[in-house]
Amino acid sequence: MSDSSQLLYLTDARNHVLAVQIPWDIWRKIEPLARPALDALMEGVSEEPAEPLAAFEEFLRYWDFRYFYSPAVHCPHCGAATQDWREDPAHPFRLSNANLGGLLVFHCRACGATIRQKHFHDHVTVEHTAPRP
Structure with missing residues (x-):
């Protein structure tokens, strides 16, 4: 006991x-x-946490890079794409992380892959991790 x-x-x-x-x-x-x-x-509690939109707005507020921010997101794993993840009615990508260091992390709703946009002062790199089986 x-x-x-x-x-x-x-x-x-x-x-x-x-x-x-x-x-x-x-x-x-x-x-x-x-x-x-x-x-x-x-009951009524969403299993999906809210998108960190305040952190994203802070990221945009301090944006001072040499290029304009593009809201386009593309999934290299399944090919899903949108020109603006914020305005697309289907909302094919869910923002899961945003920070002042220039990192934006999205999850693809079509396949579950993770897409990382790393914003540097003169360019953006995109990495992805395939979904778990």
């Missing part, structure tokens, strides 16, 4: 509890009671 000394409390910098890790044998016993409440909490 487990005891409370096997509980692991995960806290933030102010020591507020964010989560509690419990042993498997305790979870097996309480899951039938907890599952309906967990399902209710998760």
Whole structure:
């Protein structure tokens, strides 16, 4: 039988509890009671996190490179493409990361590949990683 000394409390910098890790044998016993409440909490919660549009806007705000930003995205893996990932009604690419260092990371909705646009002061390079099988 487990005891409370096997509980692991995960806290933030102010020591507020964010989560509690419990042993498997305790979870097996309480899951039938907890599952309906967990399902209710998760109802309507999107599994897909929001696109980091604020970070993208910050990237554009400080844009001072020698060329204009192009919103075109192309997937080298499956060939999906758009002239403007922001305005395309099909939204074939999902922005997953943007930063001031010039990195924009997209996920192709058609095949799941990851497309990385690396913006340097005088050029852009594009790399991709094939989707997991």
